[in-house]
Amino acid sequence: MLLTVLYRYLSFSPSSCHQEFSSDGTKHGTLTSPHFPSPYPPNTHCHYEFFGRGKERVRLIFQDFYLYKSADGSVDCTNVDSLQAFIYVDGRLEKVEMFCGVNLPKPIMSNGPKLMLEFRGTQSSRYARGFKISYSFVENFGINTGRQLKEFPCAFVYNSSEARNGTFASPNYPGQYPRDTECTYFFHGGETEKVHLHFSNFDVEGIEPCEVVTASDYVELSNSMTEDSRFGRFCGQKKEFHVESERNFFKVTFRSNDRLDGTGFKAIYQFLEVTDEYQAPMQDESSSSVCK
Known part of the structure; x- marks a missing residue:
């Protein structure tokens, strides 16, 4: 039901894209924006869904990040090219992160086995190469000691x-x-x-x-x-x-x-x-x- 509502909310266009990643297929991999490392096209709208199992958490580590943002643009990430992260809280989608510009984001971890990313790229330039992200389904919560x-x-x-x-x-x-x-x-x-x-x-x-x-x-x-x-x-x-x-x-x-x-x-x-x-x-x- 929630995903159906979400699909209606997303205004798909010829530059839209959708990808699903399941831990049944592989425990780790890489995702990129369209055409990476070349610039993503204008009016791009993508969403990426991650489905783990049991106690697994989704962890995303950014390897590259460069979205178009005009010099006189908003000081935050509203009304500019952006990547948003959503988690599920009590069965509903809730936004937890929003990224824009050129600063490399820190790692993201879901609160459960599912997570969704939404990318909106309305503008583009020869420098706006988009993003590259390593994803993994983990049970160690990103804690590598002990x-x-x-x-x-x-x-x-x-x-x-x-x-x-x-x-x-x-x-x-x-x-x-x-x-x-x-x-x-x-x-x-x-x-x-x-x-x-x-x-x-x-x-x-x-x-x-x-x-x-x-x-x-x-x-x-x-x-x-x-x-x-x-x-x-x-x-x-x-x-x-x-x-x-x-x-x-x-x-x-x-x-x-x-x-x-x-x-x-x-x-x-x-x-x-x-x-x-x-x-x-x-x-x-x-x-x-x-x-x-």
């Missing part, structure tokens, strides 16, 4: 016996995290160890104290499997900060709702002996002032 626990919807474990230090991040980082998602990170140290976390980037949509009544996304820290009043919840935009466990176990829970979103967080973890003090890793001058 060991994923398949018995949970989204959970990762970090053992000091496997790595004494490393990094972890919110789903789809550095792109915006997906909506309606909960991920848990478990840290297990040796008997005489503690866990130190250094959050270097933190942007989680919400208003402190990050309660349900404010519709806040949040990160929750705990020394145990249950809620820990010592740490509570964190949300909003924060400068880098440190937290340390009281013993050899620590749990981090990330939770997003179905409303707004942010870029999430990135953190460094380190297992220390209980008697040791944390020492920040050394940075050389070439990397200390540059954030990529």
Whole structure:
């Protein structure tokens, strides 16, 4: 029903196009705008639909992006050539991203197994080559560190016996995290160890104290499997900060709702002996002032 309504909304023309991508066919691939890397034709209208299965999420990584935008055009992406991303929330389509111009967008991740893109290119020029996107159907939420626990919807474990230090991040980082998602990170140290976390980037949509009544996304820290009043919840935009466990176990829970979103967080973890003090890793001058 929703797709039928959507088809009626889209005004197809000879330059219209439609593509479907299913995880039944392949788990990853590439899609491009018409005629890429040559300019797309004027009055182009395309939509691309992605259909995964089960716990799969759709992840899009942009490799190239150049849409026509006049110098005196709108400061946002309205009434100009654009690419929009839609997810399904409670059975309805909802726009989550809109891109235009020449800046390479950050990765996109769906909130479930389906996602749709709509491309409108009313103008064109010899420079407007369009876009190239790598797509994949993933179950790891774009989290490539730790060991994923398949018995949970989204959970990762970090053992000091496997790595004494490393990094972890919110789903789809550095792109915006997906909506309606909960991920848990478990840290297990040796008997005489503690866990130190250094959050270097933190942007989680919400208003402190990050309660349900404010519709806040949040990160929750705990020394145990249950809620820990010592740490509570964190949300909003924060400068880098440190937290340390009281013993050899620590749990981090990330939770997003179905409303707004942010870029999430990135953190460094380190297992220390209980008697040791944390020492920040050394940075050389070439990397200390540059954030990529």
